[in-house]
Amino acid sequence: MTDVQEAPLLEVKDLRVKISTKAGTFYPVNGHNFTLNKGETLGIVGESGSGKSMTATSLVRLLPKHAAEVESGSIELEGRDLLKLSEAEMRKVRGSEIAMILQDPQTSLNPSFTVGNQISEALSLHAPGPKKTMRERAINALRKVKVAAPEHRVDCYPGELSGGMRQRVVGAIAISCEPKIIIADEPTTSLDVTVQAQYLRLLKELQDDTGMGIIFITHDFGIVANLCHKIVVMYYGRIVESGTVERIFAKPAHPYTEALIGAVPKLRGHEGRLRTIKGQPPAPMETLTGCPFAPRCDKADSRCFNELPPTFDADGDGEHLASCWRVIDQ
């Protein structure tokens, strides 16, 4: 973690994303506030439909057109508000300043172009150079993600590579322009544990070398516990708890976080039954007054059902925030 108190790399303030459909409007990102510093890893955790991926795509302005739009807030990358940039300026930010690694390497690579071709495509958009050197630069990018025999692999088609290797190629494309931030959306869900460990180690090494910030979108508490410095827990489009990994795992302030952590068995052995959360996450258009988690919460009282809790400072030092009435009741 960096000790240097400089301006954060990325600062998201009060971000709201609106989805309008015939059935009604809905906010998959509802009042987000978080920061990411240089060399830091932030985990955005939540279940499917909680709005994690919408948060990620809104940062790089890749939200589904016509359906979703940023309604308010700001996304500042080193003091520059990305929401105020033109489409052409934003295109330069994407890839060269903020890069994305998507979940499925199978679908994010084009099967009919060679790996080298696809890496040079990204390079030529952001750092154009003579064609002759492109191949060399693609090989270098592959070498950085530790692909064995990069001179040979650069001419391979994605179908000739294993899943772990393909995910490395996607990583090579993402880091080829030396971005300041990498957003990784469930990058290892389709990989074996051993390959996952290699890949995560690689990302960490790249981060140590370049000081890039990483945003991990995941539902895997193993990744969060081992790789992230800070966590943001999302439920129904809202951040319900945020803070450092150590504090949140040691003393979760929101019942949802607490239950999620208790629901995952520990590798060293788990005593007794696993924690469960009753019911299902709410459907997107459901109208809820009060805390969205209240219907599934063991500790909810009448206030929880009627009043939406604001964000409280759980430990009194601004490092651990939670939106739950219990924080001030204790």
Place this chain on the structure above:
Amino acid sequence: MTNTPILQVENLSKHFDVQTGIFKRETKTVKAATDLNFNICERETLALVGESGCGKTTTTQLLLKLQNPTSGRILYDGEDINTLKGDALKAYRSRVQAVFQDPWSSINPRVRIGDFVSEPLIVNEKVGSNEVDRRVNEALDAVGLRPQDARKFPHEFSGGQRQRIAIASAIISRPRLIILDEPVSGLDVSIRSQIINLFKDLQAEYGLSYILVAHDLATTRYLADRVAVMYLGKIVEQGPTDDVFDAPSHPYTEALLSAALSADPTEKRDEIPMTGEVPSPLNPPSGCAFHPRCHRFIGDICSTQAPALRSHGTGCSVSCHLYNQ
């Protein structure tokens, strides 16, 4: 726990011939499962773990009799399942059931839940319609669904409920053994723990045995009594789950466990870096198949001689030259 095995697997192998090379003239053999030996006792959960391509799925398909073995036997109550015919085979099929990973693709979207759940009963057993309805209600109740859900279609349910439906269909024929192939990996965290607890409850209530295939090692540890670690079609280590997880003997088990991330920031393990990926089963390495990636490589013996699976410690067995001296 009683010690009578309900299923005994003896020297089970499955090899596939694959045509490769120019004009597919060359025939190579993929040894998907080689010389497997294990037992499953009543009320016991055996987990098969390993990377993709290690033969876990082939093994479960052999047990479900969806594939026929190249050699070796699977004994159910002492009888070879490959000799079963007619009613005896139907009886086997209703006693050994399966739950698969993806509840969205394992349920026919056009069939009402009641019909889907009752299908194993109608195919394999001769029962009247009143009895069918009663058993459907009983199965739905056991997995935490309501009787009126039988009239609904699959799209009316969430992922977790669909997995419950798949489980109801697996338990309706009162099986003794259920094969769970990645049963919770498609589910959200909060739903996952509900289903894991349900498996435990059903096991206690009906005396079920499970064979679990899962890539999540923490879930494996939580559910399984014994674990068999597979690498390129062979079992490299087998033993009680706690022993294998706390003190792995085979270098592969060691490396595999060290790669797993625990959902607890205070539990940090020293990762044993394993180089490369699983070799192609078309060209398995000579000697011990794990030797090119092994961090405990002891010499030529590893690359020339395949180690045999020998018992090691109490109830464990391991195939590694380290333990053969």
